[in-house]
Structure formats: C-alpha cells, structure tokens
Amino acid sequence: MQLALFIIFGALAVAGALNLLLQRHPINSALSLVVVMMSLAVLYWSLGAEFLAAAQVIVYSGAIMVLFVFVIMLLNAGKEEKTSGSRAAYIAGFPGAAAIFCLLSFVFLSEQKALGVANLGGHLNSGLNNIEELSRVLFTKLLLPFEVTSILILVAILGAVVLARKEDQ
Amino acid sequence: MSHLSPFQIFLLLSIVKIAVVLVILLTTVAYTVLLERKVLGHIQNRWGPSRVGPFGLLQPLADGIKLFLKEDLMPLAAERPLFVIAPIIALTCALISIAVVPFGAVHRIHGVDIFAITDINIGLLVILGITSIGVYGIALSGWSSNNKFALLGSLRATSQMVSYELALGLSLVGVVLRAQSLSLRTIVESQSSHGLLSWNFFGGYQFVAFFIYIMAAYAETNRAPFDLPEAESELVAGYHTEYSSMKFAMFFMAEYANMVIVSCVATLMFFGGASSPFGNLIPAFGGAVVQALLPVFWFVAKVFAFLLLYIWVRGTLPRFRYDQLMSFGWKFLLPLAMANIIITSLVLALHG
Numbered sequence: 068m069q070l071a072l073f074i075i076f077g078a079l080a081v082a083g084a085l086n087l088l089l090q091r092h093p094i095n096s097a098l099s100l101v102v103v104m105m106s107l108a109v110l111y112w113s114l115g116a117e118f119l120a121a122a123q124v125i126v127y128s129g130a131i132m133v134l135f136v137f138v139i140m141l142l143n144a145g146k147e148e149k150t151s152g153s154r155a156a157y158i159a160g161f162p163g164a165a166a167i168f169c170l171l172s173f174v175f176l177s178e179q180k181a182l183g184v185a186n187l188g189g190h191l192n193s194g195l196n197n198i199e200e201l202s203r204v205l206f207t208k209l210l211l212p213f214e215v216t217s218i219l220i221l222v223a224i225l226g227a228v229v230l231a232r233k234e235d236q
Numbered sequence: 237m238s239h240l241s242p243f244q245i246f247l248l249l250s251i252v253k254i255a256v257v258l259v260i261l262l263t264t265v266a267y268t269v270l271l272e273r274k275v276l277g278h279i280q281n282r283w284g285p286s287r288v289g290p291f292g293l294l295q296p297l298a299d300g301i302k303l304f305l306k307e308d309l310m311p312l313a314a315e316r317p318l319f320v321i322a323p324i325i326a327l328t329c330a331l332i333s334i335a336v337v338p339f340g341a342v343h344r345i346h347g348v349d350i351f352a353i354t355d356i357n358i359g360l361l362v363i364l365g366i367t368s369i370g371v372y373g374i375a376l377s378g379w380s381s382n383n384k385f386a387l388l389g390s391l392r393a394t395s396q397m398v399s400y401e402l403a404l405g406l407s408l409v410g411v412v413l414r415a416q417s418l419s420l421r422t423i424v425e426s427q428s429s430h431g432l433l434s435w436n437f438f439g440g441y442q443f444v445a446f447f448i449y450i451m452a453a454y455a456e457t458n459r460a461p462f463d464l465p466e467a468e469s470e471l472v473a474g475y476h477t478e479y480s481s482m483k484f485a486m487f488f489m490a491e492y493a494n495m496v497i498v499s500c501v502a503t504l505m506f507f508g509g510a511s512s513p514f515g516n517l518i519p520a521f522g523g524a525v526v527q528a529l530l531p532v533f534w535f536v537a538k539v540f541a542f543l544l545l546y547i548w549v550r551g552t553l554p555r556f557r558y559d560q561l562m563s564f565g566w567k568f569l570l571p572l573a574m575a576n577i578i579i580t581s582l583v584l585a586l587h588g
Contacts, residue, residue: 098372129367
C-alpha cells in the first residue's frame with residue numbers, strides 16, 4: 068500500500084517535471100511545478116517525514132509557487148516561442164547529462180555498502196512523531212546554523228525592501 | 237461483522253464516515269447561506285427569504301435547482317482547462333480540510349474513531365497547507381477568465397490570502413505551545429480538564445491570539461470586512477465574474493465551506509472543541525448514546541455561534557480600503573502575533 072503510494076507519486080513527480088519542461092505557456096509550467104512539489108510532499112510523508120511534507124506544501128506550493136503564478140499573471144506572459152535551441156546545448160547537453168547520470172549511478176552503486184539500503188514503504192507503521200526530535204535537534208545541536216540561516220533570510224528580506232523602496236526623498 | 241477483516245471494517249467505516257460528514261458539511265453550507273440571508277435581513281429590518289417552504293426553509297433547495305439548471309456559459313477568450321479546473325480546486329480544498337477535524341469525543345467502534353474522519357499528528361499543519369493550496373483556485377479563476385475585473389479580483393484575493401496566512405499561522409503557535417502537539421485531538425484534550433476555565437480563550441490567556449486568528453481568518457475566507465476581492469461596487473463580482481451555473485455555485489459553496497472550516501478550527505483551537513463548557517459540573521445523564529452525542533452537540537453549537545458571528549460582522553462593518561487592509565495585516569496583526577508567541581513561550585518557560 069505504502070509502496071504503491073510511493074510509486075504513484077514518484078511517477079507523478081517525474082511526469083510533472085517533464086510537463087514543466089514541455090509546456091509552452093509559463094502558467095502551465097508553474098502549475099506542473101506545483102504538482103511536482105505536492106508529489107514530493109507525499110513522498111516525504113511516505114518516508115515518514117510528515118513535518119517536512121507539511122512544510123513543503125505550506126512553504127513551496129502554498130507560498131512560493133503562489134508568488135510565481137502571481138508574477139506570471141501580473142506580467143501577463145504569453146506563450147513561449149519554440150526555438151530550436153543553441154547548438155552548444157545540443158552538443159554539450161545530452162552527453163553532459165548522460166555523463167552526470169552515469170557518474171551518479173556509478174557512485175551510488177559502488178558505495179552501496181557505505182550508503183546503506185533504504186526501505187520503500189512501511190515507514191508509516193511505527194506512528195512515531197518526528198516533530199519533537201526534529202525541533203530538539205534544531206534547537207540544540209544545530210542551533211547556530213539554524214539561527215544563522217534565519218539571519219540570512221532576514222538579510223534577503225531587507226535587501227528586497229531596500230530595492231523596492233521608492234526614491235522620493 | 238465478524239467475517240470481515242479489521243482492514244475491511246476500517247475501510248467500510250471510513251467510507252461511511254466520509255460520506256456522512258460530507259453530506260452534513262454540504263447541508264450546513266446550504267443552510268448557512270439561508271441563515272446569512274435571514275439574519276442579514278433581520279439586521280436590515282426586512283424578512284429575508286420567506287416564500288419557499290415554511291419560513292423559507294426550502295430556499296437552499298430551490299437555489300440549488302436553479303443553479304443546476306442554468307446555462308453554463310463558457311467565455312470565448314477563456315483558458316479552457318484552467319477555467320474549468322479552478323472552481324474544482326477551490327471546492328475540493330475547502331471540503332478536504334474537514335477530514336482532520338474531530339467533532340466529538342473519542343468514541344471507538346471496532347477500533348475506529350467514529351467522531352473524526354482521521355486523527356493525524358500534524359492535523360493543524362494539514363489544514364494550513366490545504367488552505368494555502370486553495371489560493372490557486374481563486375488565482376487561476378481570475379486569470380483564466382480573461383477579464384480585467386476578474387483578474388483584479390483574483391490578484392487582490394491572492395495577495396490578501398498570502399499576507400494574512402502568516403498572521404493566521406502565527407496566531408495558532410501559542411495554542412500549539414500550550415498543547416505541545418499539532419494533533420487536533422491532543423489540542424482539544426489539553427483544554428478539556430476544567431470545562432470553560434481550561435479553554436485556551438479563557439484559561440489559556442490566548443484571547444489575543446484568538447482575535448488575531450479570527451481577523452486573519454475573515455481575510456482568508458474573503459468575507460466582510462475584508463471582502464475586497466469581490467467588492468461589487470468596484471469589480472462587478474471579482475474573480476468569479478465570468479462564472480455561471482454550477483461553476484459559480486462551486487465557488488459559492490467553497491466560500492461557505494471555508495467559513496465552516498474556519499469556525500471549526502476556531503472552536504478546536506480556542507474554545508475546547510467538543511468539550512463541554514461546564515466540565516464535570518453536570519452529572520452524566522441519559523444513556524451511552526446521549527453521552528456520546530453530547531460533545532457533538534457542544535461542537536456544533538460553538539461552530540454555529542462562530543457562523544453567526546461571521547454574519548453579524550458582515551451586517552455591521554463596512555469594507556476596508558485596500559492599503560488599509562495590507563497595512564493592517566502586515567503592520568498590526570503580524571507583530572502582535574509574534575509578540576503573543578514570545579510572551580506565551582516566556583510564560584510557559586517560567587511557569588512550566
């Protein structure tokens with residue numbers, strides 16, 4: 068049952084990602100990205116990370132992608148022209164992608180013992196609540212990186228405010 | 237039922253629960269519309285609908301038939317698939333949230349909790365997540381109908397909902413801190429020890445959070461005094477200008493279903509959910525059935541009170557201006573919610 072969920076939503080994520088690349092209208096691409104985010108959330112959930120799943124839905128699909136759609140709507144972006152693409156992309160792109168794929172699969176297969184094996188499905192049977200563990204780790208062991216990240220985001224917000232401010236004085 | 241496996245019993249009972257809850261929710265939605273028209277009528281010194289059936293009680297039925305039989309117009313310049321899918325997203329997201337709402341005390345039949353469709357340990361986050369997905373229905377409807385008024389309405393609605401979602405989420409953190417859980421059952425249990433005095437609103441000193449929540453929730457559901465997305469004097473009807481027949485009805489139902497969900501969450505988070513206001517003062521009376529249904533009665537009564545409040549507010553308050561709406565949300569509600577979190581966590585840390 069949980070394995071089936073994993074397979075269905077994994078396939079949905081891949082299909083959404085392909086659709087994102089193939090669609091010619093930006094809003095359709097943005098919506099397929101939402102589908103990818105949501106299926107990723109289900110994948111996280113099926114791997115037992117329910118807080119991550121909820122955060123994924125609330126932050127990515129519910130806030131960031133809404134802003135994407137918002138911007139596309141405001142700019143009233145039309146359909147993209149289909150171009151043949153640059154020659155360099157064809158020459159370097161496909162071999163490059165194939166090379167990265169081969170490299171990654173080689174590393175994963177050769178380091179199989181060190182990486183360990185993950186079970187698909189069955190993570191939801193224990194009913195363990197990982198929010199408490201997560202927050203304990205975040206606020207004890209990883210307190211400094213956590214706080215530094217929040218300052219980083221604050222800096223980004225301040226930068227956006229400075230850039231968006233009207234220069235009337 | 238002995239020849240059924242536990243999984244089959246669980247599946248059948250779940251389906252029955254979902255069907256019953258959905259029917260009740262949709263009926264509530266229909267009759268909330270009637271209630272609103274009636275109460276608004278009386279606020280404005282007129283009768284409201286009174287022709288169909290006794291006291292106009294069959295009016296929702298007549299409205300439903302009318303909406304079903306109306307011609308379904310499709311604007312020529314609309315983006316067809318998105319135009320069709322937008323009201324479906326809106327209504328689905330509005331209806332799904334009820335799945336995590338516990339509307340009675342824990343009461344198990346064959347190991348299945350019958351007064352809640354499901355109880356998951358991140359129930360609150362699920363509700364917030366589904367609400368945030370519901371924005372797409374409104375955003376897409378305005379854009380895909382290719383109409384200036386609809387687009388303006390949906391832009392207003394989207395920015396308003398994204399902005400007020402922050403204050404809404406933060407206002408609930410104080411309650412979560414007190415209950416130390418995101419499961420709605422646990423949150424309700426944390427308030428059920430001494431009746432009224434242990435509710436988060438009274439005993440938990442979360443009344444500031446409650447008022448932030450209720451204001452942000454009114455903005456989230458696009459209701460008066462925050463109903464700028466459908467301000468009829470400026471935008472015709474806002475994002476659903478181009479919609480007709482059942483597609484319009486789906487937006488309409490989504491709005492009222494969202495109202496019901498928001499009232500349910502307010503009840504669960506601040507007013508003790510299905511627990512009785514008298515605690516253990518009243519001795520148990522009636523049989524087992526009465527005792528099982530009494531919490532459901534309290535829950536329904538509280539939700540009904542919140543729906544009445546919604547209508548009362550709509551009949552009383554004028555609409556905000558758009559810049560007032562944004563500065564209210566960002567400069568007043570958000571800092572207040574943060575201050576509430578800090579004070580609540582300080583008090584909890586000092587007094588345990």
